[in-house]
Amino acid sequence: MSEYVLEMQGIVKRYPGVLAVNGGRLELRPNEVHCLVGENGAGKSTMMKILAGAISMDEGSIAISGEPVAIQSPHHAQQLGVSMIYQEFNLCAHMSVAENVFLGREPRIPRTPLVDWRRLYRETQAIFDRMGVQIDVRKPVSACSVAQQQMVEIAKALSVNARIIVMDEPSATLTDHELEALFALIRDLRAEGIGIIYISHRLDEIFALGDRVTVMRDGEYVITQPVSEVTREDLIRHMVGRELTSEYPKEEFARGPERLRVEGLTRKGAFRDVSFSLHEGEIVGLTGLVGAGRTEVARAIFGADRIDGGQILLEGAPVLVRSPQDAIRQGIGLLTEDRKSQGLILPMSVRENTTLANLQEVVRGIFVSRSRERAVTDSYIRELQIRTPSTEQTAQNLSGGNQQKVVLAKWLFTQSRVLIFDEPTRGVDVGAKVEIYRLMNDLVRKGVAVLMISSELPEVLGMCDRILVMHEGRIAGELSRAEATQEGVMRLATGSAVAAA
Ligand SMILES: Nc1ncnc2c1ncn2[C@@H]1O[C@H](COP(=O)(O)OP(=O)(O)OP(=O)(O)O)[C@@H](O)[C@H]1O
Ligand SMILES: [Mg+2]
Numbered sequence: 001m002s003e004y005v006l007e008m009q010g011i012v013k014r015y016p017g018v019l020a021v022n023g024g025r026l027e028l029r030p031n032e033v034h035c036l037v038g039e040n041g042a043g044k045s046t047m048m049k050i051l052a053g054a055i056s057m058d059e060g061s062i063a064i065s066g067e068p069v070a071i072q073s074p075h076h077a078q079q080l081g082v083s084m085i086y087q088e089f090n091l092c093a094h095m096s097v098a099e100n101v102f103l104g105r106e107p108r109i110p111r112t113p114l115v116d117w118r119r120l121y122r123e124t125q126a127i128f129d130r131m132g133v134q135i136d137v138r139k140p141v142s143a144c145s146v147a148q149q150q151m152v153e154i155a156k157a158l159s160v161n162a163r164i165i166v167m168d169e170p171s172a173t174l175t176d177h178e179l180e181a182l183f184a185l186i187r188d189l190r191a192e193g194i195g196i197i198y199i200s201h202r203l204d205e206i207f208a209l210g211d212r213v214t215v216m217r218d219g220e221y222v223i224t225q226p227v228s229e230v231t232r233e234d235l236i237r238h239m240v241g242r243e244l245t246s247e248y249p250k251e252e253f254a255r256g257p258e259r260l261r262v263e264g265l266t267r268k269g270a271f272r273d274v275s276f277s278l279h280e281g282e283i284v285g286l287t288g289l290v291g292a293g294r295t296e297v298a299r300a301i302f303g304a305d306r307i308d309g310g311q312i313l314l315e316g317a318p319v320l321v322r323s324p325q326d327a328i329r330q331g332i333g334l335l336t337e338d339r340k341s342q343g344l345i346l347p348m349s350v351r352e353n354t355t356l357a358n359l360q361e362v363v364r365g366i367f368v369s370r371s372r373e374r375a376v377t378d379s380y381i382r383e384l385q386i387r388t389p390s391t392e393q394t395a396q397n398l399s400g401g402n403q404q405k406v407v408l409a410k411w412l413f414t415q416s417r418v419l420i421f422d423e424p425t426r427g428v429d430v431g432a433k434v435e436i437y438r439l440m441n442d443l444v445r446k447g448v449a450v451l452m453i454s455s456e457l458p459e460v461l462g463m464c465d466r467i468l469v470m471h472e473g474r475i476a477g478e479l480s481r482a483e484a485t486q487e488g489v490m491r492l493a494t495g496s497a498v499a500a501a
Contacts, residue, residue: 002066005030005195006051006164011060013046013219015397017389020046024060025221026214028164028195033186035206035227036199038216038239039429040401041387044199047216048166052084053077064164081163085153085170093142098124100141101155127155132181146337147174147290154182165189166197169400169427171205175290175455183209201401201429202456203232215239240431248462249434251441255465256280257315259449260332260418262301264310270296271473274310278418278449283440285464286453288493292470294453295337298420302334303327314418328357333416335407337423337453343407344395351377351391353406358414380409385435401428408436412443419443422453437463457486471495 004027011024021043028034036044049055051062053071062069064080071077077084091100098120099106107119124137133151141149150170157165167186171179186196186209200206206213207227215222215238222238261277271293278284286294299305301312303321311318314330321327327334336343344353351370354377355362362372377391384405388398395403404427411419421440425433440450440463454460460467467479469492476492 002063004028004063005065007061007063007066008047008051009061011047011050011062012058013043013050013055014058017393019219021050021057022219023221024216024219025224026197027224028197029211030163030193030195031190032211033190033196033198033209035210035213036197036216037201037203037206037213037235038222040405040427040432041399042216042239042429043219044216045168045399046219048084048168048197048199051077051164051166052082054084078160078162081161082166083157083160083162083164084166084168085157086168091141091149091152094140096138096140097135097144097148097152097155098137100152101127101137101159103156105159123159124155127158131155131158131185133178145291147178150174151178154185162194164195164197166199168199169201170198171200171202178290201427201433203235203430206235207232217241236430239429247430247434248459249437249441250463251445252465253281253444255282256447259315260301260451261313261316262297262310263313265297265300265307265312266309267296267300267305268308270305271300271470274470274475276468276475276478278451280447280449281444282465283444283450283452283463285460285467286451286470287455287457287460287467287489288470288476290455292493293473294470295422297470298334298422298451298453301327301420302332304334328414328416331415331417332420333357333411333414333418334420335411335422335424337426343410344403346396347394349392349394350381350386350388350398350406353395354380354391354409354413357410361413376413377409380412384409384439385432401432404428405432405436408439412439416448418449418451420451420453423455424452425454425456425459433459457489460484460489461486469493 006028008024008026011021013021024043024047026047038044050057053074053076062071069080101124102120107116108114109116121137128135135148135151141152154170170182174182190196198209210227212224212226214224217239256279258277258279263275265274266272274297288294300307303323303326312321319330351373355373359368362369362376374391381388386405387402395406425436428436444450452464461484465481467484467489469476469489471493479488
């Protein structure tokens with residue numbers, strides 16, 4: 001009997017113009033949480049898609065519990081005990097939570113083709129109970145928050161009896177509370193003898209959760225080590241192949257005139273009486289727990305949702321923002337947190353996505369000029385270090401983090417004067433994060449006012465001049481860069497500052 005529940009050796013995967021994985025290797029023990037880390041495009045998801053039978057490999061071998069296997073299909077992988085939670089969700093939006101969890105495996109009323117709904121709901125409920133997650137299992141997935149959709153994906157993986165569970169950035173969208181529940185669950189699964197492969201760009205999680213860690217770089221295996229024997233600096237060095245001087249390259253600029261102000265902004269059921277201003281030369285953070293109303297505020301400013309009260313002022317003058325087109329015309333841009341449904345058009349190329357929101361800039365006469373589009377896109381590919389074989393690659397084929405960079409390129413190209421970033425570095429690797437922060441510095445230097453919505457406190461504390469904290473639809477407080485601490489922000493975010501006062 002092998003000591004490993006899974007051995008992957010010499011894995012190679014080629015795509016036209018891309019060597020996605022070149023000598024990938026991973027050995028997983030039962031009873032371990034094995035973290036897989038590496039920069040965007042390093043080949044992590046590709047390795048896992050091969051394991052899950054979603055794609056085939058060109059070379060290499062896989063053994064499960066010591067037995068060589070040739071994984072034929074996702075269904076076959078599932079039979080072999082492999083369960084995978086994809087980085088980008090795979091849910092049917094119009095179906096209920098329960099239907100999604102048991103999709104294709106719904107319990108039937110005996111001797112009939114009819115779905116046994118009572119049992120379906122009961123069994124789904126039991127899985128969520130085990131996960132410690134409260135959710136209405138009958139509601140459609142389209143009505144779920146991003147965080148809830150993530151939990152549905154995890155429940156789906158748990159509903160089949162897996163020996164190996166792969167989680168590809170499961171935490172990217174979870175609140176601290178949900179994350180704690182997830183970690184507790186992962187530890188339970190580990191105690192039951194399940195091997196867990198955990199992919200994350202948040203190094204803190206690797207130290208909190210992982211037993212061993214494997215690093216990939218440029219499609220290649222770099223090293224596997226016990227987590228207790230590596231430091232954060234070691235990991236970063238293995239991932240990026242060099243030392244990083246600073247994770248938060250904050251630059252301070254003189255605060256200029258007011259760009260955007262919102263007064264008493266209210267949308268029933270989402271947020272109330274939200275007032276703040278945004279000046280040239282500053283990055284303002286908007287933080288709080290998931291569900292506090294941050295994204296809703298951003299959508300309202302961007303004209304994506306109607307407001308029930310209050311007003312928006314640009315350069316001191318009240319403006320009506322009736323639609324996102326309106327917002328873009330007036331110089332307001334929003335980088336959404338949900339890049340798959342709102343930020344990117346996946347079947348279109350990197351070039352088309354980049355120029356989409358500002359086509360007039362690349363028009364010659366009445367036609368869009370391909371060569372200008374290409375030149376613009378090429379410059380962003382260089383500036384943001386987007387890993388793609390060319391401007392013509394479809395966005396779908398980029399790694400998750402590189403898709404995020406394309407969304408960023410699109411908004412940089414609109415030349416907005418107010419840019420709202422909603423979780424801009426989610427799923428982005430440490431090196432690329434620093435690049436995004438540097439870009440924010442550049443934007444601010446050019447006079448753009450930046451509002452950054454983020455759940456990652458170190459990032460908010462590291463990059464923002466002022467921090468607004470939301471709690472249950474209201475601004476619970478504002479902290480300056482100098483006075484803000486992790487504890488201070490959390491007190492406001494959880495509403496305990498009010499109780500103490
Ligand atoms: N279907 C595809 N066609 C062409 N290239 C692809 C395809 N899928 C992945 N790639 C490329 O393979 C490389 C590895 O991608 P992969 O998704 O495995 O990276 P990753 O390590 O998961 O990155 P991230 O942290 O950004 O999710 C990338 O350069 C990506 O663009
Ligand atoms: Mg990935």
